[in-house]
Amino acid sequence: MNILGIETSCDETAAAVVRDGREILSNAVQSQIDLHAIYGGVVPELACRAHIEAVVPVVEKALEEAGTPLSRVDGIAVTCMPGLVGALLVGVTYAKSLALATGKPLVGVDHIHGHIYAVNLAFPELEYPFISLVVSGGHTSLYHSRREVEHELLGSTTDDAAGEAFDKVAKILGIGFPGGPAVERAARGRDPARIEFARTMLGPGSLDFSFSGVKTDVLYHVRGQDGKHPRALSTGEVADICAGFQEAVVDVLVEKALRACARRGVRRLAVGGGVACNGRLREKAAARGAAAGVTTYFPPGRFCTDNAAMIAGLGYHLLRAGRADDLTLDAVPTKLHRR
Amino acid sequence: MTLMEAVADSTSAENTRQLARKLGEALRPGDVVALSGDLGAGKTQFVKGLALGAGVPDADLVTSPTFVLMNRYEGRLPVRHFDFYRVEQVDLASLGYFDLLDESATVVEWAEKAGGALGDRLEILFEATGPTLRRLTFRPLGERARDLLSRAPS
Numbered sequence: 001m002n003i004l005g006i007e008t009s010c011d012e013t014a015a016a017v018v019r020d021g022r023e024i025l026s027n028a029v030q031s032q033i034d035l036h037a038i039y040g041g042v043v044p045e046l047a048c049r050a051h052i053e054a055v056v057p058v059v060e061k062a063l064e065e066a067g068t069p070l071s072r073v074d075g076i077a078v079t080c081m082p083g084l085v086g087a088l089l090v091g092v093t094y095a096k097s098l099a100l101a102t103g104k105p106l107v108g109v110d111h112i113h114g115h116i117y118a119v120n121l122a123f124p125e126l127e128y129p130f131i132s133l134v135v136s137g138g139h140t141s142l143y144h145s146r147r148e149v150e151h152e153l154l155g156s157t158t159d160d161a162a163g164e165a166f167d168k169v170a171k172i173l174g175i176g177f178p179g180g181p182a183v184e185r186a187a188r189g190r191d192p193a194r195i196e197f198a199r200t201m202l203g204p205g206s207l208d209f210s211f212s213g214v215k216t217d218v219l220y221h222v223r224g225q226d227g228k229h230p231r232a233l234s235t236g237e238v239a240d241i242c243a244g245f246q247e248a249v250v251d252v253l254v255e256k257a258l259r260a261c262a263r264r265g266v267r268r269l270a271v272g273g274g275v276a277c278n279g280r281l282r283e284k285a286a287a288r289g290a291a292a293g294v295t296t297y298f299p300p301g302r303f304c305t306d307n308a309a310m311i312a313g314l315g316y317h318l319l320r321a322g323r324a325d326d327l328t329l330d331a332v333p334t335k336l337h338r339r
Numbered sequence: 340m341t342l343m344e345a346v347a348d349s350t351s352a353e354n355t356r357q358l359a360r361k362l363g364e365a366l367r368p369g370d371v372v373a374l375s376g377d378l379g380a381g382k383t384q385f386v387k388g389l390a391l392g393a394g395v396p397d398a399d400l401v402t403s404p405t406f407v408l409m410n411r412y413e414g415r416l417p418v419r420h421f422d423f424y425r426v427e428q429v430d431l432a433s434l435g436y437f438d439l440l441d442e443s444a445t446v447v448e449w450a451e452k453a454g455g456a457l458g459d460r461l462e463i464l465f466e467a468t469g470p471t472l473r474r475l476t477f478r479p480l481g482e483r484a485r486d487l488l489s490r491a492p493s
Contacts, residue, residue: 216378
């Protein structure tokens with residue numbers, strides 16, 4: 001079964017063809033990061049227009065590279081939540097039009113569940129159940145994943161996402177966008193214990209996250225106790241702040257993920273989303289996981305960032321589970337909460 | 340023209356949430372609350388309290404919309420929570436700001452990026468006066484905002 005996947009939830013326009021949920025026949029991505037970097041932020045109107053311009057050529061490229069004409073596609077999967085509503089609508093509307101024109105089955109995919117499935121794509125041997133941690137600019141969530149289409153939400157951020165904290169700290173320090181790679185680069189080779197920042201655990205039983213405090217901690221470290229007296233920082237100081245901040249975020253993520261493993265008696269941990277590219281997170285999760293008898297699975301970078309192969313792959317399982325959608329499928333900007 | 344301006348000092352994040360909760364209890368459909376202040380000034384904490392006051396069942400439901408630009412919560416009335424932090428050019432129409440404006444209460448973080456285009460609004464400026472101390476200045480800009488501020492118990 002060949003599934004065409006379409007992803008337009010934020011900064012990337014992506015399309016992919018995946019066979020039987022496993023074999024990636026093509027995986028095309030066109031990023032708007034450069035476009036947004038010029039402005040230093042997102043321009044929503046521009047983001048939607050860029051998706052509109054890119055979606056047809058990106059889908060055509062994915063079909064061509066896969067050697068699969070639309071007539072040999074067996075289903076269409078599209079990200080329908082969460083994300084920028086205007087951006088999501090471009091993919092959803094295009095996918096619905098394709099489904100209507102070709103009569104192929106259509107299925108809407110949760111972007112965050114897609115990030116979990118990306119770990120399956122990278123590690124076909126990974127067996128369910130496992131604990132999954134999805135960390136990106138917009139999301140920080142822990143799940144008990146029982147099968148491809150069944151994920152129980154155990155905890156999520158109560159304020160800022162981890163990737164958002166990286167972006168905001170990079171902006172406070174003036175070291176560039178996107179913040180994750182900039183902070184990691186600056187922190188390389190520095191002693192993370194030289195400057196310590198808050199690790200917000202939210203109580204011994206909690207699997208939720210809070211990254212607003214550590215961001216504010218960095219701000220006051222840089223601007224003085226009243227927040228009004230910025231000091232000139234040397235390159236070395238900036239690097240130490242980055243190392244201390246990164247360590248604080250990584251410690252919380254690893255601690256909570258391993259807590260979830262212990263609580264559910266699960267010995268496998270899958271990590272996805274853009275922040276899963278972070279080298280320090282990979283190192284610490286692997287080391288502390290090994291000590292706790294937990295094997296960690298981090299996909300290569302191209303499967304951590306937004307892509308459509310994960311949407312096509314998960315779409316296959318959703319269609320097989322009878323979860324096809326009709327043409328009333330709509331974009332849902334905010335993820336529905338568990339409580 | 341500003342007819343009345345109110346100032347409140349907050350000693351902690353919890354205190355900020357309590358202040359906001361009282362305002363939240365007074366919210367009516369169509370009200371707009373526009374928050375301005377630096378990173379870490381307590382804007383998201385304020386929205387958590389505001390949402391509780393508006394009948395949203397759990398403050399943990401309120402998270403930063405920096406990435407998705409808008410969250411929506413269901414309380415006694417719908418609460419729309421915008422965040423323009425990473426938006427370079429604020430185009431309110433393409434952000435859906437005017438859709439459902441009259442049916443919901445609206446709160447905006449980094450509102451200074453949109454300025455007067457937000458229309459009748461209660462502006463709240465957050466100023467750090469110490470590591471956990473914050474001064475909140477309430478400035479009603481419009482008839483509706485003046486009415487909101489006068490309904491809210493101080």
